Each structure stands twice: as structure tokens, then as C-alpha cells.
Amino acid sequence: MDLWLTLRLDGLALLFALLITGIGALVTLYASSYLAGHGRLGSFLGQLFLFMSAMLGVVVADNLLAMFICWELTSLSSYALVGFHRERPQARRSALQALLVTVAGGQALLVGLLLLAHMGGALELSTLARQGAELRAHPLYLPALLLVLAGAFTKSAQVPFHTWLPGAMEAPTPVSAYLHSATMVKAGIYLLMRLHPALGGTASWALLLTLVGGATMLWGAARSLAEADLKRLLAYATLAVLGLLVMLLGVGPPRPCTRRS
Structure with a gap:
């Protein structure tokens, strides 16, 4: 199996890019004002740009290993951003919790991606997407699916891996707005969308995504109603939206109606 660094900018990747x-530029302007005069503003913006570059790598990479490297870089850079106020014990604990959960999911994702590469004989997502029928019929389909979903669910804070997201609101407000409401938590959604042609369309896919997404949506909506803190309210509202997106990916598009003559 040859190893190539391949990039792809199709409609889905362009939308996420x-x-x-776009949101990154607005958040950068906001952060420059929010942390004006702070002694570590330069390092904060550097970490923010590292995260932005890693997220762009996730969405434009067509190679599984390149995407995984960028995937892990988002976790490492978010650790530094969440723990920006390192003088606060709670900020350090929240940063460590987010890192441990997302990195553990990343290790499961790595094994799942390697299984996919073994099953399809290729490392390119575009190639695997054309082999959906063969992959879904492979004996290793279910283990690969479970491992990939574990990585996607931890990154997008799905139940029961959701606890790190409200805690990560200890980060400065620009971080909460960008990483945990707009971009980082969408990485798992992007991965599910990208792998839908290769792994979707089965009963296992539909059941797992519908149940987990539905539970996350209901839990996030219920908890947001009981919150008075605006940042935690944002976190739980984000959980509800993420759960809705995952559930819709599990339900899939409506089937065309057939007329009986």
C-alpha cells in the first residue's frame, strides 16, 4: 500500500473550510480585543492559529493518516487553549479532562481507520467511499464501525462522552465560542459525513447514530433549560444541536415514494 499525502476540496470540505x-477570523478579532494588554496574547493567538490550521487539515485531507495527525493536533492545541488560565486549578482540570477523553477516542479512531485501510486496500477516503458495498460486507465492518464511532462521538461530545464539553467552558470566551461551539466539536460530525458513503446505510449505523444522537439531543436540551450560567448554557445547547446532527445522519435521507399502478 503506497503512502501519499492527498488533499481534496469538494463541496463538503469547502463548506467546513x-x-x-470565517468564524476563526471573527473570533481572532474578538480575542485581540478581549485579551488586549494581556501578557500572553501573542502565544494565545499562536495556539489559536495552530488549532485553525489543524482543523483545516482535518477537512481537506483525503489521506486517512494525514487526517488523523491533524485530528490529534486539534486535541493538543485545544488543551493549551482550554488551560490558558493555568493559574486556575479548575481550568487545568478541565483542560486535562478534555485532552484525555478526546485523545482516548483518537486512539480508537486510529485503529478503526487502519482497519478500514486494511479492508479497502487504500488510505484515501475518496477510494474507500467507492467501495462502500465491499466494506459493509466485510467481516471486520462492525469492529471498524464501533472504533470509528468512538472517535467521532468523543470529539463531538456525544453521550456518554459529553462531560468534557461543559467543563471546557473554563476556557476564555473566544475559545468557548470558536472551539467548543463552532469548529472542534464539528470534527466528529464531519468525519461521520465523510465516511457515510463507506460505512453508512446499515442497521448498525442507523441504530447507533440514532440512539446516541437522540440521547445527546434530549440531554443537552433538558440541561440547557436548567442552566443560568451563559457559557454552560451555550455548552448544553451545543450538545443538543450536535446530537440532532448525529441523529439525522443515522436516520438518513427520506426514501423516495413509489406509486402502485
Whole structure:
């Protein structure tokens, strides 16, 4: 199996790239004012740009290993951003919790991606997407699916891996707005969308995504109603939206109606 660094900018990747760069530009302007005069503003912006670059790598990479490297870089850079106020014990604990959960999910994702590469004989997502029928019929389909979903669910804070997201609101407000409401938590959604042609369309896919997404949506909506803190309210509202997106990916598009003559 040859190893190539391949990039792809199709409609889905372009949509997420515009989301990352557009919101990132606005958050950068806001952060410059929010942390004006702070002694570590320069390092904060450097970490923010590292995260933005890693997210762009996730969405434009067509190679599984390149995407995984960028995937892990988002976890490492978010650790530094969440723990920016390192003088606060709670900020350090929240940063460590987010890192441990997302990195553990990343290790499961790595094994799942390697299984996919073994099953399809290729490392390119575009190639694997054309082999969906063969992959879904492979004996290793279910283990690969579970491992990939573990990585996607931890990154997008799905139940029961959701606890790190409200805690990560200890980060400065620009971080909460960018990483945990707009971009980082969408990485798991992007991965599920990208792998849908290769892994979707089965009963296992539909059941797992519908149940987990539905539970996350209901839990996030219920908890947001009981919150008075605006940042935690944002976190639980984000959970509800993420759960809705995952559930819709599990339900899939409506089937065309057939007329009986």
C-alpha cells in the first residue's frame, strides 16, 4: 500500500473550510480585543492559529493518516487553549479532562481507520467511499464501525462522552465560542459525513447514530433549560444541536415514494 499525502476540496470540505476560516477570523478579532494588554496574547493567538490550521487539515485531507495527525493536533492545541488560565486549578482540570477523553477516542479512531485501510486496500477516503458495498460486507465492518464511532462521538461530545464539553467552558470566551461551539466539536460530525458513503446505510449505523444522537439531543436540551450560567448554557445547547446532527445522519435521507399502478 503506497503512502501519499492527498488533499481534496469538494463541496463538503469547502463548506467546513469556510466555517473554520470565517468564524476563526471573527473570533481572532474578538480575542485581540478581549485579551488586549494581556501578557500572553501573542502565544494565545499562536495556539489559536495552530488549532485553525489543524482543523483545516482535518477537512481537506483525503489521506486517512494525514487526517488523523491533524485530528490529534486539534486535541493538543485545544488543551493549551482550554488551560490558558493555568493559574486556575479548575481550568487545568478541565483542560486535562478534555485532552484525555478526546485523545482516548483518537486512539480508537486510529485503529478503526487502519482497519478500514486494511479492508479497502487504500488510505484515501475518496477510494474507500467507492467501495462502500465491499466494506459493509466485510467481516471486520462492525469492529471498524464501533472504533470509528468512538472517535467521532468523543470529539463531538456525544453521550456518554459529553462531560468534557461543559467543563471546557473554563476556557476564555473566544475559545468557548470558536472551539467548543463552532469548529472542534464539528470534527466528529464531519468525519461521520465523510465516511457515510463507506460505512453508512446499515442497521448498525442507523441504530447507533440514532440512539446516541437522540440521547445527546434530549440531554443537552433538558440541561440547557436548567442552566443560568451563559457559557454552560451555550455548552448544553451545543450538545443538543450536535446530537440532532448525529441523529439525522443515522436516520438518513427520506426514501423516495413509489406509486402502485
